[in-house]
Amino acid sequence: MIYGPTLLFAIGEGAVIPLIPVIADRLGADVALAALVAAALVVGQLCGNIPAGWAVARFGERITMGVAGIVVLGGLIGIVFAASLAVFAAAVFLIGFCAAAFALARHSFMTTRVPLRFRARALSMLGGTFRAGMFVGPFISAALLGIFGDETASIVFFAVCQIAVILLVFLGPDPEKAVPVRATAGSRARSDAADDSGEPVTSAIPVHPRAGVFRTMWRFRGVLARLGLAAASLSAVRSARQVVLPLWGVSLGLDAGTIAVVVGVSGAIDFALFYASGQVMDRFGRLWAALPAMILMGAGFIALSFTHDLGSAAMWYAMFAAVLGVGNGLSSGILLTLGADIAPPTEPAAFLGSWRTLTDAGGAVAPLIVSALTAVASLSVGVGAMGAIAVLGAIGFIRWVPRYVPRTR
Numbered sequence: 001m002i003y004g005p006t007l008l009f010a011i012g013e014g015a016v017i018p019l020i021p022v023i024a025d026r027l028g029a030d031v032a033l034a035a036l037v038a039a040a041l042v043v044g045q046l047c048g049n050i051p052a053g054w055a056v057a058r059f060g061e062r063i064t065m066g067v068a069g070i071v072v073l074g075g076l077i078g079i080v081f082a083a084s085l086a087v088f089a090a091a092v093f094l095i096g097f098c099a100a101a102f103a104l105a106r107h108s109f110m111t112t113r114v115p116l117r118f119r120a121r122a123l124s125m126l127g128g129t130f131r132a133g134m135f136v137g138p139f140i141s142a143a144l145l146g147i148f149g150d151e152t153a154s155i156v157f158f159a160v161c162q163i164a165v166i167l168l169v170f171l172g173p174d175p176e177k178a179v180p181v182r183a184t185a186g187s188r189a190r191s192d193a194a195d196d197s198g199e200p201v202t203s204a205i206p207v208h209p210r211a212g213v214f215r216t217m218w219r220f221r222g223v224l225a226r227l228g229l230a231a232a233s234l235s236a237v238r239s240a241r242q243v244v245l246p247l248w249g250v251s252l253g254l255d256a257g258t259i260a261v262v263v264g265v266s267g268a269i270d271f272a273l274f275y276a277s278g279q280v281m282d283r284f285g286r287l288w289a290a291l292p293a294m295i296l297m298g299a300g301f302i303a304l305s306f307t308h309d310l311g312s313a314a315m316w317y318a319m320f321a322a323v324l325g326v327g328n329g330l331s332s333g334i335l336l337t338l339g340a341d342i343a344p345p346t347e348p349a350a351f352l353g354s355w356r357t358l359t360d361a362g363g364a365v366a367p368l369i370v371s372a373l374t375a376v377a378s379l380s381v382g383v384g385a386m387g388a389i390a391v392l393g394a395i396g397f398i399r400w401v402p403r404y405v406p407r408t409r
Helices: 004-026 031-059 061-081 085-113 116-148 152-171 185-193 213-219 221-251 256-272 274-284 287-304 313-330 334-342 349-376 379-404
Strands: none
Touching (some): 004 031, 004 061, 004 085, 004 116, 004 152, 031 085, 031 349, 061 085, 061 152, 085 349, 116 152, 116 256, 116 274, 213 221, 213 349, 221 256, 221 287, 221 313, 221 334, 221 349, 221 379, 256 313
């Protein structure tokens, strides 16, 4: 009941995401417009975080997840019967909007109920279920396309996954009632430090239930502007990796099969390390995972930016893709864990809505930065800039994690 609905949702979503540009092309979109329609999923998720925070605080995790699953079914019906790009883009946006509600509801549940001593492992597992779904979903979609020869089969598969999620959420045991809310002293103390005061404080600030999303954003503007920006840089670097690796392979003149193998190996390394990240964070502290991840990805991007014109460019491409996979794998669960660490312990949903909006914005902006710098200068400059952002993010983690995040020991 904790990880099952999340895994089902992620597998279904992973099966449909690769088909969005294909369906957009069939509806008459060119390459640029198809990319814009595909981006509607990310935009929907970005726009859905703050309303999801309000919904979870008002109605609870279970109701929010169940209603989001029902609305996703409506979005899938819109995809199947869309006769125009506008309707199709609106359906994709709706699915992204509901995905934000689904993810935030589970994040809020884990924040209030998982003890601090193994919080990072639990949230790394949660992040790992999303990664597993995105890893397995496209292969299921490929198999369904091979059998039925129609994208509708993958959309129906996502709908079946959603029906299973809805049944699990509404008819299965309610985790909110079965697992008591936990509020650790460390979390309370650090929630005070996360306020906008200039110096850390030791007394607990009263947490007023349902204070409101925007009031919560203002109250915790200090930590959002400091640690939140460092977290947004990590999200940006992660997002840039997904864009840079295929583009770099194309710029080297590699064939699609070679690029797919390199990206696939990088993704497999990433997926294999998701639980190790939680172990490191729980045993040694959050910085011991965040800092190596940012340094590896920053160094990987910067080094890759100097290899484009070398004679062995393809070899360097494969090697640094693996390095980026290791760095991304070590960062699994960090954003979820940091958000849980600094959220108000009794009513975290409104804060997590702001936190996830900030981190998702970093992920949404990164491809635009790479695209703009590539157009103005070159792809190497865009890749190097993402490495510089990773270095700045690492400095931010060094500065702000010790101040705001509770020690795990």
